[in-house]
Amino acid sequence: MHYDYQSIEKKWRAQWEKDNLYKVEIDESKPKFYVLDMFPYPSGAGLHVGHPLGYIASDIYSRFKRLKGFNVLHPMGFDAFGLPAEEYAIASGVHPADSTSKNIERYKEQLNNIGFCFDWSREVQTCDPKYYKWTQWIFTLLFDHYYDTASQKAAPISKLVAHFEAHGLKDVTAYHYCEQPFTADQWNGFSTSEKEDILTDFRLAFRKVGYVNWCEALGTVLANDQIKDGLSERGGHPVERKAMTQWYLRITAYAERLLKGLDDLDWSSSLKTIQRNWIGKSEGASVFFDIDGHEDTIEIYTTRPDTIYGATFMVLAPEHPYVSQITTDEQKSAVEDYKNYANSRSERERMSEVKEVSGAFTGAYALNPFSGTKIPIWISEYVLMDYGTGAIMAVPSDDERDHAFATKFDLPIIDVIDKSAYPDAGREDKVGVMINSELINGLEVKKAIKVISQHIEDKGIGQVKVNYKMRDANFSRQRYWGEPFPIVYKDDIPQSLPLEALAVELPFTDDFKPASGGQSPLSRLTDWVNQDNGQRETDTMPAVAGSSWYFLRYMDPQNDDAFASEKALKYWDAVDLYVGGSEHAVAHLLYARFWHKFLFDLGYVFSEEPFKKLINQGMIQGVIEYLALKKGENESNHFYSLDAIEGDASDYAFIPTHIDFVSQYGSDQSHLNPSGIQSFLQWRPEYKDATFYSKAGGFKADALPDDFQLLTKSEVGKMSKRYYNVVNPDDVVADYGADTFRLYEMFLGPIEQSKPWDTQGIEGVSKFIRKFWGLFFDGDDFKISEDEATKDELKVLHQAIKKVSADIEKFSFNTAISAMMIAVNELRKLNCNKRAVLEELVKLIAPFAPFMAEELWQYLEHTQSVHMASYPVHNESYLVSDEVEYPICINGKKRALQSYPATLSKEELEAEAMKLEDLAKWTEGKKIVKVIVVPKRMINIVVK
RNA sequence: GCCGAAGUGGCGGAAUUGGUAGACGCGCUGGACUCAAACUCCAGUGAGGGUUUCCUCGUGUGGGUUCGAGUCCCACCUUCGGUACCA
Known part of the structure; x- marks a missing residue:
């Protein structure tokens, strides 16, 4: 009978929807399993054949786990706030809400076409006020908490205030940026505004003036990962550095936990490495240098305190606050010129340029705390204000950049490490013996670092310190299409809104163009901005806000009293399998981990890490x-x-x-x-x-x-x-059917690998599907035998069950499909149409080809869906052979092939092999040194 | 530059983790069916030589360990991904 995929797929799509087949509920009697896909941004272009790759893999896995008896949560939703909809709105006048909901409809249709087993009743859309109410609520929690370093978890600001009222800043255990000590009396005398300025240095969500990536053309601040080669990823517009007051999240407080947590995650090592590099932990020392003729001291950070005797000058970032104070009159104009130059340069210019050394001398001198030498203080853009302390001690002998700088400006270079024992060592390698370094001469570098660090602490001029490359996350966007902040300013003091006041809904407007002075379009809506209790924040949140916790909402998506119930959060716990692209390796995965840890600290979630296992599908x-x-x-x-x-x-x-x-x-x-x-x-x-x-x-x-x-x-x-090269999955589904499409994407190769779309091979899997179907039919008649299966048939079946199950578990879907192809080919040769075999085979293929499997299941006269059946288990006893075919090798080269009974022992096999006449010509005149027999594998005769 | 992943037929890719290299599929060649074509089916298909049942070479390159290496070790080359003045 002709395999009519179109009517079969149409029929079951409707039936499944009618039956709510994929709806899941908490069921304490079954083990749970949570399979998550990275939810898509619903762009106007629709899905192309690349998008479903990961979805197909996770869908197969979900169906497999369900057949294995797990209660599987496999939801889908939409990351619906974002720039493209707004750009489209500016260009076309269509409101982002309208284009977004239209795009979502289209996406859902395309996804359903492919036959995914999503529980759509749990759908989440980040732009839905019912959803972002909780995004805003979590933000208020971040605003109202600080990071307590004693307990290593978040704690309420009120606790901090109580401490200030009693003790001032003294003995506070908090991650913070507050530099000015104050007493309890001082605190109690501060104005509300002064207090808030201090609390800002502690809050996990806080405002500060930052140098941001400003894109004039898009009218917004961009994250680092939204910039490619100094241009905006969207639209390719120039990006410049601009000082603005922005919201930030103090993710750096969690740096160590984010780093440590990676160790136990089942993620690819490359992904973990990317995150580790991004967090960028380094161990070193901060040291204060006296400034000649000034009260102030300059704090620097170095990972190489051992080279301090070689510090022959200092370099400050051009934005460093001390620059104007220490610059001498003679150098004033040179320094001003350089600061202007550094500020005017866009990211693009900085990046596209071949590394050219530039800088200016401040005219001031610092004192090297160990050698006592007067060393000049320079400024240069190669020192970044945002990293470490914004100032360095320059050691030209052991640092490439410092060396280049010293060479260009003719500054002294003192060798402090004898590397003659390591001829291959580079300038920055931590090897050799200290020289010209009074207190540590003769020590190996590693030892020298320890000894000098002790001296630094003993002298009271600095301390051992750990530093992270990671910065606090900029959380403000001057855009319309995002979550409004749940913040109202009263006399310029930000206050978080209580849960009852949430969601702060995004007001309607049809004017999406950025307002003047880097303001969001919302700032024009004065009725909305000006409230009785103050003025609303007009920036909106970035796209990572909504995606940082969406996986929790799926657990209990309709809940209006909590972001999810405790019961649901305890049952579904964390994501067992997360499938998505590696382009989210840093931003999304890091922020989601951060939010999750924060919610864990507050007792709202019950696992420290949100994503236990993660697979990156290729593109x-x-x-x-x-x-x-x-x-x-x-x-x-x-x-x-x-x-x-x-x-x-x-x-x-x-x-x-x-x-x-x-x-x-x-x-x-x-x-x-x-x-x-x-x-x-x-x-x-x-x-x-x-x-x-x-x-x-x-x-x-x-x-x-x-x-x-x-x-x-x-x-x-x-x-x-x-x-003009987009291939729409709808077209492929129309031409070959969803089952073939699913199989083909999986058959292309390992899912982690990227590959170009190519329909060359699709005929192969299409043929396989038809052959599979054909096993059940004789001409036009469905014909199935109730006879007992033969030994050979059972062997074919159980080999397939074993291989396919094992391959699905390790996400090797391409080889699982090969195994099923082999089984079908063999069964065709055996003319097998026995229920005992074919019924199992239908269950085996059900996760891959859900439509065909369901149709055949119905032909087999089952009343319940095949997707609710239980997965076959292989029986090892069917797999044992009586005979094993042994390759017989001479010196590792195969020279003969011979079958022997599987029961033969090593010694018997050796004796049998030695009798083979075929081997005579290889052993003639040679001495047999030894014979290696690996049972069930091979026999190797070593001759000389 | 640094970090990570990978290099296997004409192509996509297998190889139980040190044990018959090239499973499965595409493509190609020949044959059957057909008036013919498509579909389908059968056979062959790493290269070179002997042409029958055989031999040599062969997993990016060069070396090494081993009875035996695509797999382990050392050096190098290439491609892809990430990152970039991080002190």
Whole structure:
């Protein structure tokens, strides 16, 4: 019988929806399993074939776990706030709420088309006030807490205030940035505003003036990961540094826990490394240097205190607060000029430039605390205000940048380490013996670091210190389409709103353009801004806000009294398997871990880490097909086949063409044939008069020879609207069916790997599906035998069960599919149509091809869904063979193949092998040194 | 530059973790069916040589360990991803 995937899939999609087949509830009688996908941003372009890769993998795993008896939570939702909808609104006038909900509908349709087992009753949309009410609430918690370093967890600000009232800053155990000590009396005398200024240095959500990545064209601040090569990732606009008051989250308080927590996570080592590098822990010392003729001292941070005798100058960041105080009159103009220069330079200029050393001398001198030498203080942009203390001791002998700086400005260099024992060591390697360093001469570097650090602490000029590269997270965006802050300013003092006042709903507007002076569009809505109790914050939260806790909401999505009930949070606990792209390696995964730890500290969640196991699916890329258009006078007129290009490739412009027109797409032979050229011209009529050149010469479009080929340039790249290479899963599903599509994406290779989309092989899995189907039919009749299965049939079946189960557990879906293909091929050879075998096989394939499996299950006269059945378990006894085929090797090279009864012992096998006549020619005249027998594997005879 | 991952047929990729390299699929070649084509089915398919049942080479390159290496060790090359003045 013909396998009619279209009617089968349509039928079951409707039936499953009607039955609420995938709805899950808390069920204490079953073990739970939480499978999560990174929820998508619903863009206007819709899903392309790359998006479902991870979803298919997690879907198979979810279905497998359910069949294995787990209560599986497998939800889906939408990361619905974000820049693209707003950009689209500015360009088209369509309100982001409208375009977003339309896009979400489209996404859901596409997802359902593929047959995912999402429990849609648990859907979450981050732009829904019912959802972001809780995003705002968590923010208020962050605002109202600080990090207590004694208990190593978050604690309420009220506790801190009580401490201040009784003891001032003294003995406070908190992670904070407050530098001015104060007593209890002073605190109690402070104004509300002064108190708030101090509390700001403690709150986990706080405001500060920061240097931010300002994008004028987009009218907003961007995160580092939204910038590529100094340009905004979206739109490619220039980005500059600008000082603004912004909201920040004090994620740095959690740096150590975020770092330590990685150790126990089942994530790929590369992902963990990325996070470790991002956190960037370093151990060193902070040291105070006296300034010649000034009261103040400059604090520096170094990981190489051992080289302190080699510190021949100091460098401050241009923004360092001391710069103006210490600069001498003679140097004032030079320093001012340099500060202006550094400030004016955009990120792009800094990054695109070849490293060129620049700086200015302040005219001031510091005193090296150990050698006592007067050393000049410079400023340079290579020292960053945001890292360490914004000041360094420069050791040109042992630091590349300091060396380059010293060379350029002719500053002294003193060698302090004898590295003659390590000829391969570089300038910054921590090896060698100290010289020219009075207190530590003769010590090895590692020992010297310890000894000098002790001296530093003993002298009271500094202390051993741990530093992190990670910065506090900028949490403000000057945009419309995001969560409003639950903050009201009263006399400029920010106050968090109580839960009863939440959600602070995003007010309606149809004017999305940024307001002047870096203000969000919300600042124009004065009725909304001005409240009885003060003025609202007009910035909105960044996209990471909503995605930092969405996985908790799925556990109890309708709850209006809590972000999720304690019962749900305790039952579902944490995500057991998280599948998503590595592009979220830093921002999302780090912030989500941070929020989760914070909620854990407060007792709202019951696990310290949110994502126990994480798999990064690779990207499915597109192939971009370019046409070579000759540059020059008749710009729009001359297309060249790739093999007819004359001269330099830079004389040609390569314009992307729609991949639908290209024959042998993605190969070396990709080309436009005459009908492809006609399609191209219909699409781009401006080229209708063009001439097309191949090696055979130039032709007008209406005079192309039949065999004309215009070779195109194929390049693997992003699948994107702008390259006209987007492949919509709906089309593939329409052509081959969802089951084939699912199987094919999995069959392409390991899910972690990236690969270009290529439909070449899809026929293979399509054929497999039809063969599978065919096992159940004789002509048009469903025909199944109730006879007992033979030994051979059972062996084939149980081999498949064993392999497929093991492969799913290790996410090796491509090999699981091969195993099923092998089983089907073998059963066809055996003409097997026995229920005892085929019924098990249907369950085996159900997670991969849910529609076909369900249809066959119904043919097999079951009334309950196959997706609620239980997964087959293999029986080892069917797998044992009576005979084992042994390769017989001479010196490790296979020379013969021989079957022996499986029961033979090592000694018997050796004796049997020695009798083989085939081996005579290899052993003749040689001495047999030894024989290695590995039972069930191989026999190797070593001769000399 | 630094960190991470990976290099296997014409292609996507297997290889029980040190034990028959190339499973499975695509593509290609030949054959059957057909008036013909598609579908389907059968056989072959790493390279080179002997052409029958055989031999040599072969997992990025060069070395090493081992009875035996795609797998382990050392050095190098290439590709992809991350990161970038982090003191």
